[in-house]
Amino acid sequence: MKKILILGAGTGGTIMANKLRKALDREEWDITIVDKHKTHYYQPGFLFIPFGIYNKQDVIKPKADFIPAGVNIIYSDIDKIVPDNNKVLLEGGKALNYDFLIVATGTRVDPAETPGLKDELWQKEIFDFYTVEGAVALREFFETWQGGRLVMNIAELPFKCPVAPLEFVFLADEYFTKAGIRDKVDITYVTPLPGAFTKPKSTKMLGELLNEKNITVIPDFYLERVDNKEKKIKSYDGQEVPFDVLAIVPVNKGDDMIERSGMGDDLNFIPTDKHTLRSEKYENIFVLGDASNIPTSKAGSVVHFAADVLFDNIQCAIKGRELRAKFDGHANCYIETGFGKGSLIDFNYETEPLPGTYPLPGIGPFGLLQNTKMNHYGKVIFRWIYWHILLKGKELPIENEMTMAGKKR
Amino acid sequence: MTQKTVAGVNLEVTDDGYLVDSSQWTEKIAKEIAKEENIELNDKHFEVIKFIRENADSGLTIRKVGKSGVVDIKGFYDLFPGGPLKMSTKIAGIQKPSSCV
Known part of the structure; x- marks a missing residue:
């Protein structure tokens, strides 16, 4: 029996488990998927929670509902990948061997990377909305807030769902308008990018929209630290922006397991061929979605498109053929x-x-x-x-x- | 794309002033581009520029330069005030880094 092992049962891992189980002979191929959590989050829905549009129940379902029959699912922390031995060690020492490995462990926010971020104001006046806990805490804060300076800041590039912080300030504008206190809320969008977004045409369109909605943009701001006493964010080149409530996209990093495996770059993302989606270093390891370092958005839509390419290339790899499909970064x-x-x-x-x-x-x-x-x-x-x-x-x-x-x- | 004469050499540059052919780069050209940005290059600048040229294809970020051992992030800002990555890559004669989000 040959083995395909998938690490991570998020959007990418779940899609691959479904595609591969349908295509591969059950007598010949064993498919196993590992994830530490039993809950699948609909992450695009997190954005709506602070504004009371969705609640927690709207964005969660059991992971097991989406893993097809014939795929083994293991709920466990992963200690590390030992690529030279085609082996993955789980927490507690259990070893899983593989013929092909798909790493889909995603990206996560790490507020501890920024001095002063995970400090006394964390989840009191400083919130992220990339975790369900952060999003729910922010809703509770907004429900009774009297107004003041709302600052949306992005700590580092790249980050998951690059349009989410823009959507956040647009929805905040609507929310506080409907609450009748928009005139008391000052909304500022502080970004390390040179403008509202990355490329000229979308930056112009989105920049104009922000302007129309009376949202101030502060570009080229690279966050060094958060001052909890003065309630200011401070950049490396000495800029300071005061806030009453700070919504933050903390530094994004790949899973710690990648670091323990010695397979990541400085942010734990795995160097990956941007067209074939194969690890640059290991022939039988593929990387799907946010866990890779490919130069496109970290987003569910990308994973969904990339999964088609990866599916084709795994078929090629299984047959010992050259990888034929090329991802375009869509x-x-x-x-x-x-x-x-x-x-x-x-x-x-x-x-x-x-x-x-x-x-x-x-x-x-x-x-x-x-x-x-x-x-x-x-x-x-x-x-x-x-x-x-x-x-x-x-x-x-x-x-x-x-x-x-x-x-x- | 436009043509531009820098340090006596005829160069093709992008609309925002980045060298199209990185192999045409010389220290003299670097000094002249830097002057346009009001920066007088010293040895420390050149150390950073060397790292940047050697790592041009690796998806450079401010963080990566800050972890290079050559300079920390604060120092990088001091050397190239404003947008250190944008400016240093221009002076180093490599492509403008595309910020991928």
Whole structure:
């Protein structure tokens, strides 16, 4: 019996377990997936929790519901990968051997990386919304807040779901407007990027939208530390921004297990071939999604597109053939912009987000780099698609490779 | 893309002033580009520039330079005030780092 081992039962690992179990002979291939948690989180939903749009129950389901019959699931911490021996050690010493390994252990926030962040104000006046605990604590804070300076800051690049902090300030603008205290809330967006986003066209569109909504942008701010006494964030080059409540995207890092295995870069992301998705160092190790260092967004849509490529390449690798499929870095992100509207961006390694329609050229129904009600519905419906279609590895009526059709330069 | 004469050499540069062909780079060119950014290059600058040129293909970040052992992040800001990575890569004659998010 040959063995495929998947580390991490998040979006990527779960999709791969479903795809591979369907395709591979059960008599020939044993598939095992390992994760430390029993709960699957719908992470795009975290964003809505601080504003009371979703609650905790809306974003959680048991992981076991999504792992197909015929796949062994082990709930355990992982000690480390021993790539030279084709072996993974679990906490407690149990060893799992593999012929092929898929690492899909994701990225996580590490507030301890920034001095003063996980200090006395943590979860009191400083919150993240990348954990369900942070998102729920922030909702409780917002429910009775009287207004003041709300600062949204990104500590380091790259980070998971690069549009989330933008969506956060757009939704905050709506939330405090409806609460009748928008005039008492000063919203500032503080980012290490040179503008609202990375590439020229989307930066312009999103920058204008922020301006329209009276949200101040402070670019080129690289966070050094948080001063809990003065309630200020301070950058390496001496800039200071005062806050009454700070929403933060802490430094993102790959799993500690990657570091223990000696396989990561300085942020524990695994050096990975950006086209084949194979580890740069080990022939029988593949890396899916946020755990890799490929230069595209860390986001569920990327994992979903990359899973198709990885599936093809694993088939090639199993047969001892050259890896045929090439990932293009495709990402597709809905951006909630508040008041029942949304925007949408679609891009890859080579092509920046451009205006147009998606997925059908000239028809849509979604508008790229446009602010429409339909885009918002897309995001709302996506939660259902995620649980019922995407995680189970079923086909969606969109291509994994980005297309120029429907886009305007 | 535009043509530009720097230190007597005719160079092709991008719209925001980055060398297209990194192999044309010389220390003289670096000094001249730095002057346009109001920076007088010293030995420490060149140590950092050396690290940056050697690691041009590795997805450079401010954090990575800060962990290089050549300079810490604060020192990096002191050498290249404002946007240290943007400025140092320009002076080092390599591609503008694309911030991937």
